[in-house]
Amino acid sequence: MVQINSEKLNIAGKTLAEYLATTNYDPKRIAVECNGDIVPKAQYEETFLKDGDIVEVVSFVGGG
Numbered sequence: 001m002v003q004i005n006s007e008k009l010n011i012a013g014k015t016l017a018e019y020l021a022t023t024n025y026d027p028k029r030i031a032v033e034c035n036g037d038i039v040p041k042a043q044y045e046e047t048f049l050k051d052g053d054i055v056e057v058v059s060f061v062g063g064g
Helices: 016-023 041-047
Strands: 002-004 007-009 030-034 036-041 054-059
Touching: 016 041, 036 041, 036 054
Parallel strands: 002 054
Antiparallel strands: 002 007, 030 036, 030 054
């Protein structure tokens, strides 16, 4: 199980890019942290999620 934003999902073995493709996140407006480290956008396709990973996806919201 992989924990993403406090939700446990059975997605171990998928890449971060594969997971994000199943969501409504705009890849241009997010930052992703995996186990305490920021994952550069260029590494989403090669970052494989493993059992026990803790991932936080943060969306940037404009406004003023």
